[in-house]
Amino acid sequence: MTEIKLEPENSNFSSSGPLEVSIEIKPEVVPDVANPPVMQSSRTAPVAEVQVETESSYSPKARASSLPGPRGPSGPPKLGWIARTRLKIERLRSRLRKIEKDSALIALGAFLAASAAFLMIVGFSFEKPELTFPVGKVVFSKGTALRQLESESEYRAIGVDTGAVAGQDPGVVYNRDTVLTGATSTLKINFDNGAWVEMENDTMIRLLFDAGPEKGRIQVIAGRVKGSGIDVEQKDGQKWIPLANQIDMISPRPGERLRVEDPTIPLQRIVRFEWKLPVPSGVMEIRLNYVGLDRSEPSYALVAEAMAGPGAGVSQPEVFRRVIGSKNGLSATFVPLSRPGIYEWELRDAWGNSVAPAQGPEGRVELKRQFSLSPELELIQTAEPLVAGKLIKTNLYQGEPLRAADLTLRWAQFGSSGRYMVDLLESPSSRLPFQRREADSETLTIGQEQVSRWNFHYRVLTPFHAGFVAVSKAVAFRFEIVAPVAVFPPQQAELSLATLKKTDRGGLLLTWERTYFSDAYLLEVSRSPDFSRSEVARTVKNNFAVLKGLQPGTYHWRVKAVGLKRESAWSAPRQLRLVL
Helix, strand or coil, X not given: CCCCEEEECCCCCCXXXXXXXXXXXXXXXXXXXXXXXXXXXXCEEEEEEEEEEECCCCCCCCCCCCCCCCECCCCCECCCHHHXXXXXXXXXXXXXXXXXXXXXXXXXXXHHXXXXXXXXXXXXXXXXXXXXXXXXXXEXXXXXXXXXXXXXXXXXXXXXXXXXXXXXXXXXXXXXCEEEECCCCEEEEEECCCCEEEECCCCEEEEECCCCCCCCEEEEEECCEEEECCEEEEEECCEEEEECCCEEEEECCCCCEECCCCCCCCCCEEEEEEEECCCCCCCEEEEEEEEEXXXXXXXXHHHHHHCCCCCCCCCEEEEEEEEECCECCEEEEEEEECCCEEEEEEEECCCCCECCECECHHHCECCCEEEEECCEEEEECEEEEEECCECCCECECCCCCCCCCCEEEEECCCCCCXXXXXXXXXXXXXCCCCEEEEEXXXXXXXXXXXXXXXXXXXXXXXXXXXXXXXXXXXXXXXXXXXXXXXXXXXXXXXXXXXXXXXXXXXXXXXXXXCECCCCEEEEEEECCCCCCXXXXXXXXCCCEEEECCCCCEEEEEEEEEEECCEECCCCCCEEEEEEC
16 A cells, blocks of 8 residues: 655645645555455555645645555556646756756856957047156166166166167156166156156155146155155055155244344344155255345334445345255254345255245245344333323313323433334234324424324334344323213203293303313203204303203203314213293
């Protein structure tokens, strides 16, 4: 008997997919139906056990232990429809996998063929760029330097006196060249675009001008370089990073205005010149020139007079010149300067070429930097100014009549000088005065009619020594024009018009305190607290006024002073009430 068993792998499953059938044949003792049971003999026959895995909604456990099926007299029994379905499914799956593999290979082959065809078309359609072209020439060489062309595998000698290399011009370098200096050799290359590079010993670089002769960069594979006008890259780990290829001129700063700090003679200023190279390098030459006097100095006239003579104000090149070494790329030197005016300084390399510093304003490259040495030394002490001969700073009346408001500026005597110049300034930072006066003593008196303003600054100057000038600090002079103070009637007074008519003046008397240097007073009376409409508006010479014809009601009044070419603010308003 053939037993076919159907059994899901998991009795607790539920699915809706295809049916999967597995068949397992087990030997089994089959009784001979021709003989009685008691005479039964044994022989083995395969038993097919079918294990079903399904993704359908069928979930109970099923096992068929006695599925009928025909079998041959001596071979294994024929499989039922479930087993045959399983075999067909496996054959279909095998064919499908083979078709998929064949399709993938066909698609890949088609893609590769199309790509190759596209590359061939592109290769024939566009002209291959020419990467080998001259970019510069060696202008200085010391010792043995080597160069490897892009198209070659060996290094050949290159230098100023080297002959033709691989049929090329002697000393000419090309794009993608690799240049190498030895332990005792140096090399300098001037590029066609105006840039240059100097290689120290034991240095290897590669020239990359793929973007064209006007735009290039240098890769420093080993060693140290310096240069100008070209991008320099150095490898940091696996990344090429740009390096500064210009010198940083640290001090003096461009346009800096230096002063002499020690007034003892001889007068001089010790100036520190400092610069930094992008990488440690050899010697540099510093050159310092005297350009001439600084015309923007307020004391220019005095200095020009003191320094008058042959060659005064004319440029004197090479006031200072020295070759300076560097330590870790940083260089510095000290220079004493004893002549006021404008200076300029520059750096040059070992071959005398001017070295471009960092870019200046708006991207301009400044080969020379200018600074100035001021001729002024703050050595003069000033005193409090006088107004009308008094130490007053306001026009408030102090019990003593003053007439003309003459202004007197004072200062302490400086040395044996008997000639001074006084500058009137709008502010302490003003470079040029709005008025300049001369004095032959330690005072300067300015008449009231000559004073154009009563708030300003002033300073005193006198020639000192060797073109230097002694000056004072810029001192502030402020004279405040204040408003008069109302006196009578008192605040919120109530007055009878009948009583006022009986007085000798027959009107309303208003008075206020005097103020110094007041040519007149402006009086305003209004019924409105904000004085939007005036009942009385008049100018009076004295510090009082008599008003007639006023009607009963509430009034407000105020007054201001006019003098010294200015007007004061209004006094605090007062209120009064007139009744019958």
